[in-house]
Amino acid sequence: DARVTQTPRHKVTEMGQEVTMRCQPILGHNTVFWYRQTMMQGLELLAYFRNRAPLDDSGMPKDRFSAEMPDATLATLKIQPSEPRDSAVYFCASGEGQGQSYEQYFGPGTRLTVT
């Protein structure tokens, strides 16, 4: 049963520290998404990639967040420096399909707490 995996599942860090979250998309999926979920804002799309190329990162604070896909099996989301307001659950999702038939498959998330 193919799944999206994310590491770490939980991260507690102090303000100012660098945080790196990793995602392994489902093999063969060519689109990868990063979301952030908070009680106040709900689900927000941060960035997404197709065939490893960034398509849209307008949802990310550019000064501190960066997203990359070093290869087809790994996507990373980095925050440097982290701030308490970055505390949230970060989800990665991967997808395949064409036109109207797209489906996204979500990972279990990384729960980040910045103190």
Add this chain to the structure above:
Amino acid sequence: GNSVTQMEGPVTLSEEAFLTINCTYTATGYPSLFWYVQYPGEGLQLLLKATKADDKGSNKGFEATYRKETTSFHLEKGSVQVSDSAVYFCALTAGGTSYGKLTFGQGTILTVHP
């Protein structure tokens, strides 16, 4: 731009009650519509989808019909179980060059009591 509006929650029901969660959307063109479910501590899972007008998506006893005339995609289940307690998200994708980018509603928390 595209947007999705869900009925405000939370929704609390007794086991075997009938469930409706309303969802309306605004989109250009002909979007595909989805319902995702999020169980506590987990990521979102696709529950059902519909890709064109009058399509009915169904899964695990849940149903939703794509109504273009009312721009709606309401989720229904005839008899809910305690295990259905979760957060439900309505979403759309506009296709084309969006490559599956989803626009989500705010989510509706459902709690089912025995």
